[in-house]
Amino acid sequence: EVQLVESGGGLVQPGGSLRLSCAASGFTFRTYWMSWVRQAPGKGLEWVANIKEDGSDKYYVDSVKGRFTISRDNAKNSLYLLMNSLRAEDTAVYYCAREVRLGAARPFDYWGQGTLLTVSS
């Protein structure tokens, strides 16, 4: 069974840092692109970043470029999101999601349950 379990969320002061983790199991992690998606309280979904199977390519939404870093450890079946210079507007539930290749399509077929980050003084 495919499982994605996020951890590392919590309360952080503005300007602070935090690292989120996502533990993957039930599939060959090193063969999938992975993404982070966030959802502010009561709001819609926002894609944050993704990373290629071997970690060689990474992409970010403009609002987090230069502040967030996505990475992975294929030996540990884990995905990470290092977040620096946190702002109140980064407050959200952060989901990790698996990107599945279906022909030319690459939608998100499995999602974790999310971890809540609150940025507040």
Place this chain on the structure above:
Amino acid sequence: EVVLTQSPGTLSLSPGERVTLSCRASQSMSSTYLAWYQQRPGQAPRLLIYGGSSRAAGIPDRFSGSGSETDFTLTISRLDPEDFAVYYCQQYGRSPLTFGGGTTVEI
């Protein structure tokens, strides 16, 4: 950036009704790169449709997707009580990947 605009924002319907949700893209795109997700309260999103019209594994055939270029739709042929949720479209053809703002289907 491809902006996706979903309409309407909220729909109030009854079980058994047919519903069509709209997703309009700010620029022409291939339906290959369009997906739909369902999110129930307190849950993670669930993939319903990918490639514009292909149902994901385990998704009932009352869900269907269609569209091309800038206009895409998700149709639920007969609403089941478990279908009352928020629905999002997503494009994954161009970075940044983007989601629509969502449509809430409520009783």
